[in-house]
Structures are given as structure tokens and as C-alpha cells.
Amino acid sequence: MGWQKTFTLNRRPKGCHLVTEEVLTHIRPGLEGVKIGMLYLFIQHTSAALTINENYDPDMDMALDKIVPESLDWVHTDEGHEVSHTKTSLMGTSICVPITDGRLNLGTWQGIYLTEFRHAPHQRRVVATVL
Amino acid sequence: MGWQKTFTLNRRPKGCHLVTEEVLTHIRPGLEGVKIGMLYLFIQHTSAALTINENYDPDMDMALDKIVPESLDWVHTDEGHEVSHTKTSLMGTSICVPITDGRLNLGTWQGIYLTEFRHAPHQRRVVATVL
Amino acid sequence: MGWQKTFTLNRRPKGCHLVTEEVLTHIRPGLEGVKIGMLYLFIQHTSAALTINENYDPDMDMALDKIVPESLDWVHTDEGHEVSHTKTSLMGTSICVPITDGRLNLGTWQGIYLTEFRHAPHQRRVVATVL
Numbered sequence: 001m002g003w004q005k006t007f008t009l010n011r012r013p014k015g016c017h018l019v020t021e022e023v024l025t026h027i028r029p030g031l032e033g034v035k036i037g038m039l040y041l042f043i044q045h046t047s048a049a050l051t052i053n054e055n056y057d058p059d060m061d062m063a064l065d066k067i068v069p070e071s072l073d074w075v076h077t078d079e080g081h082e083v084s085h086t087k088t089s090l091m092g093t094s095i096c097v098p099i100t101d102g103r104l105n106l107g108t109w110q111g112i113y114l115t116e117f118r119h120a121p122h123q124r125r126v127v128a129t130v131l
Numbered sequence: 132m133g134w135q136k137t138f139t140l141n142r143r144p145k146g147c148h149l150v151t152e153e154v155l156t157h158i159r160p161g162l163e164g165v166k167i168g169m170l171y172l173f174i175q176h177t178s179a180a181l182t183i184n185e186n187y188d189p190d191m192d193m194a195l196d197k198i199v200p201e202s203l204d205w206v207h208t209d210e211g212h213e214v215s216h217t218k219t220s221l222m223g224t225s226i227c228v229p230i231t232d233g234r235l236n237l238g239t240w241q242g243i244y245l246t247e248f249r250h251a252p253h254q255r256r257v258v259a260t261v262l
Numbered sequence: 263m264g265w266q267k268t269f270t271l272n273r274r275p276k277g278c279h280l281v282t283e284e285v286l287t288h289i290r291p292g293l294e295g296v297k298i299g300m301l302y303l304f305i306q307h308t309s310a311a312l313t314i315n316e317n318y319d320p321d322m323d324m325a326l327d328k329i330v331p332e333s334l335d336w337v338h339t340d341e342g343h344e345v346s347h348t349k350t351s352l353m354g355t356s357i358c359v360p361i362t363d364g365r366l367n368l369g370t371w372q373g374i375y376l377t378e379f380r381h382a383p384h385q386r387r388v389v390a391t392v393l
Binding site: 107 | 133134135137171174175176177199205206212213216217258260262
Binding site for chain 3: 002003004006040042043044045046067068072073074075076081082085086088089090092093094096125127129131
């Protein structure tokens with residue numbers, strides 16, 4: 001009736017990182033035998049996000065820096081916290097992916113991305129739920 | 132215990148398009164008899180997105196062009212790919228809508244939008260799942 | 263097999279407001295006895311959004327005003343409608359939170375936020391679904 005697991009993604013520097021394969025190593029047991037379902041990935045942090053994007057995408061980190069610049073009149077500026085928090089809310093804390101016949105039903109060009117907003121690499125905890 | 136269907140939305144030019152009725156023609160069989168549930172719509176593309184917005188909204192496409200301008204220092208610029216990918220991650224690849232007594236439980240002013248970021252119209256595949 | 267409830271959040275002025283405790287007062291009965299599940303919160307409005315962010319975050323409202331400025335060439339400008347609608351689509355109309363052993367499985371620093379985009383305070387209806 002449901003499967004859930006909390007796992008940790010490897011530390012990565014600031015940027016947008018393709019993590020589809022790393023995520024699959026953790027969630028494969030949860031996909032087995034699921035004919036129709038949904039996978040939810042929820043990241044338990046406020047300065048990193050999860051998103052679906054093209055498997056090759058070198059520019060999104062640059063664009064996010066332009067959209068949410070460090071030069072705004074931030075009040076709470078230590079370690080660029082507010083910049084990261086705003087980016088997190090724009091990108092989102094969770095993603096939902098349909099499951100069909102035991103596989104993630106992604107489009108041909110789609111992959112799962114970790115967008116890390118902190119300059120210092122951090123381990124990131126993710127709660128995966130399959131319904 | 133679950134219903135799933137993949138369907139294609141008609142080709143549309145760049146812009147934000149209200150698609151509630153077109154979506155309903157595809158998913159009505161999945162809503163029948165569902166007293167309490169959720170509908171997930173997942174678009175299998177990286178240069179178009181799904182969102183919930185006001186039924187009449189002519190300005191969002193213009194705003195997105197300002198938020199993610201083509202004039203940034205993009206590396207991967209052919210066909211405006213990176214602009215579209217960044218917009219896709221900002222808007223999101225999926226939406227979740229509650230189902231109540233066999234109907235989508237949207238607010239009075241809410242509709243389902245396809246935001247198409249490519250200039251050339253494309254058919255867009257959507258995976259609908261009801262749980 | 264599912265729990266659903268529609269409730270109203272208190273009126274709040276424009277800004278980003280932590281509402282975790284207020285949400286919990288409404289949804290606690292739906293979490294009871296749920297070993298593994300998901301909570302979906304869907305806001306039935308197009309000028310307010312829900313997001314997960316840091317429990318203390320004073321700056322996000324300012325940043326959103328810079329990202330989606332009122333000074334763009336909006337067509338539909340009465341009451342700042344279009345500004346609010348665009349912000350709503352960027353932030354998102356719904357959030358998904360994993361449930362583990364009857365509790366929301368949020369990270370240490372995470373809270374649920376209502377981002378109100380209208381200057382005049384409005385009551386906001388939310389449909390909560392637990393699967």
C-alpha cells in the first residue's frame with residue numbers, strides 16, 4: 001500500500017546536477033511490481049531543490065543567479081541564506097513522477113536534477129515515497 | 132486502485148494556454164466514482180510546463196520573457212533551449228489537483244494552463260495519474 | 263483509503279507567512295494512524311501560493327517583488343492581478359509533504375508558508391488530501 005525511504009545524496013558544489021542514476025540506486029526496490037503509481041521525492045532542506053530538466057543543461061545555475069541576484073536588499077544575508085531560500089521556493093522542494101510498469105515514466109530528454117544553492121557542498125536528505 | 136493514461140495536447144504557439152477542457156476530455160473516465168483522490172498531470176517535455184492560473188491571463192508569457200531573458204550569457208543557445216529549460220523548472224513539470232466526488236476541486240477562478248516556451252508549435256505528451 | 267478536508271487560513275497582509283501550526287490544527291485528524299503517506303495542500307486561489315521554506319525568512323516577499331516587478335508592461339493591471347498571478351505560478355498552487363508514522367516528515371528548518379500576493383488581506387481556502 002506504500003513504500004518510503006529516506007536517503008542521502010552525495011555532496012555537490014553549487015550548481016544544477018543530474019542525479020537520476022543516484023536516485024534510482026536508492027528507490028529501485030520501491031518501484032518493483034508497481035503497475036500504476038507515483039513517486040514523490042521531497043528534499044528536507046531550504047537551500048537546495050529538486051527539479052526535472054533536460055539531461056544536458058549547463059546554464060540553469062547562471063540563470064538562477066540572474067533571476068535571484070545576491071545584490072538585492074537582503075536583510076538576512078549571512079552565507080547567502082536568503083538567496084538560497086528564494087531559489088528553493090521558486091524551484092520547489094518536491095517532484096512527482098509517474099510510475100508505469102515498475103519504471104519512472106520520464107520523457108526522452110528528462111532527468112532528475114539536484115539544484116544546490118550553497119557554495120559549500122552539503123549532504124542532502126531526500127524522502128522518497130511511492131503510492 | 133489507480134488509473135493512468137498518456138495523452139497528447141494539441142500543438143500551440145509560444146504562450147500560456149488554458150487547456151482545462153481539453154484535459155478533461157482525456158481524463159473524465161479516470162475521475163468517475165473517485166470520492167476522494169488526487170490527479171497528477173506530468174508533462175514529458177523540458178521546454179513546456181503545466182501550471183494552475185486564472186482562467187483569463189494574457190500577461191504571463193510576457194512576464195516570463197522578462198524574468199528569463201534571452202539576452203543572458205547562455206552557453207547552450209540553439210533554438211532558445213536554455214531559456215525554455217529554465218522556465219520549465221521555474222513553472223514545474225507537474226501539477227496536482229484534488230478530486231472530490233468525481234470532480235476536479237479547483238477554485239472558482241482556477242484553470243489548467245499549458246505554458247509553451249518554444250516558438251514552433253509542438254505536440255505535448257502528458258501522463259495523467261489518478262490515485 | 264483517503265482523507266480530505268477543505269479549510270480556511272486566516273486573513274494576512276501581503277507577504278510570506280509561516281502557517282505550519284495553523285495548518286496542523288486543521289489536518290491532525292487526517293494524519294492519525296498513517297504509517298506511510300503523503301499530504302497534499304492545494305490552495306484554491308490565483309493570487310496566493312503555498313511553499314516550503316525556512317522557518318525564519320523575512321526577505322522572500324521583497325525578492326518576489328524584484329523578480330516580478332509591477333513596472334512590467336502588464337495589460338491586465340487592475341489591483342495588480344497579473345503580478346499576483348505570475349508569482350502564483352512561479353511559487354505553485356500546491357505542496358506535497360511526506361507523512362511518516364502519523365507526522366509530517368519535514369526537515370529541521372522547514373515550515374509551510376502562505377505567500378499572499380494581494381495587498382488587501384483575504385481568507386484563503388485550502389483543500390488538504392491525505393493518501
